[in-house]
Structures are given as C-alpha cells and as structure tokens.
Amino acid sequence: MRKILLMSLMLICGLTIAMAQQAGGKKGAEIKFDKTTHNFGKFSESSPKVTCVFTYTNTGDAPLIINQAVASCGCTVPEYTKAPVMPGQKGQLKVTYNGTGKFPGHFKKSITVRTNGVVEMTRLYVEGDMEEAKQ
Template structure:
C-alpha cells in the first residue's frame, strides 16, 4: 500500500512539473509611457504598449482595467502564440480634467507565468492660453 501511495505521489509531482514548463509568459517592451507636455486644447493622447509571448503556450489577455474612467485600454483579444506579439492601446482623455501632472495605471491580467502586470501613462496637461 505504501509503495502504491509513493508511486502515485511521484506521478503527481512529475505531472505538475511538466505542466509548469508549458506556460505562457508576457514581456512588455516598456511599462511606462510619458506623453510629455501637451495643451488642454488637445486633451486626447494615445499610447501603444507592445508585448511578446516569450513562453511556450498561447497567451491570453483576460482583462485590462484602468485606474480612472479618463483612461481607456483596448487589447488583443485572440490568443498570442509563443514568439508572437500583441498590443495594448491606451487612450487618455483629459477633457474636463484639471491641468497639471497626472499618472494613471492600467492593470493587465493574463494566463501567463506573471498573472498581473501594471502599465502606466503619465504626462503634464498645460492650461489652454
């Protein structure tokens, strides 16, 4: 009985290690984008974050949530094969916001080895003159 139990535990351990080896992994080119200084007259700014699946299984982005309603992320919906690239586009809309420095975060959740990543957009909106 002990022998069967040991063999079963050994098989479970081997299968667990094999499953961990075949996993997606996301790698971003950058995690922060600075819009620099822009005028309140041109309040809409966009940024693109490019990522690569450096893992060995398809990568699926499950969620992209911004910290504020003025920041809207859109992302690649289909699975990203190993070695391929995808994009997350972020649109910041400063209409009706107070001029000055801002920094917003976008939380990315995926099926990768690192399940959560935060991206940041920042800039300085100057008052219209």
C-alpha cells in the same frame, strides 16, 4: 498519532511529486512588455486626448490570452488584442488618456493587465503633464 503523521507525510510527498511533474518542462504562456511606463510629456488642454501603444511578446510556450485590462480611472481607456497570441508572437495594448474636464497638471494612471500567463498580473503606467490652454 503515528498514523496521522505518516499520512500527512505521504500526502505532502504526493503533492510535491504531482506539482513537479506538472511543471516539468512546460512553463505556459508568459507576457513580456517592451516597456511598462509611457510618458506623454507636455500637451495642451485644448488637445486633451493622447494615445500610446504598449507592445508585448509571448515569451512562453503556450498561447497567451489577455483576460482583462482595467484602468485606474475612467479617463484612461485600454484596448487590447482579444485573440490568443502564439508563442514568440507580438500583441499590442493601446491606451488613450482623455483629459477633457480634468484639471491641468501632472497625472499618472495605472492599467492592470490580467492574463493566463505564468505571471497573471502586470501593471502598466501612463503619465504626462496637461498644460492649461492659452487664451
């Protein structure tokens, strides 16, 4: 029983030391968005496509790569910088909402962004009010 306890304690100490050395000073890539929500305000059903741009900065010390950006709905399409963003540099994520065939009114959609950063997932939101086209 003592051997098992001693081995467990040594394993925990070894893992703790290894993790501390790995984290020592280097924090990796880190994404920081200028804003995480964009409100399109009111727009007409006769012009149902609206677009915004989310700007982000790599505040880490390693190249930042966006692995995936997925919208909660097919009516919302994200486009993003595919190339690695170096530390201190900026990138853009463009989001287009297409309300064609959708009911007028308020909407709120999310875009899930996955990166190689310290925080692997960030959620962005777009919202607005599509008004019925005047006859």
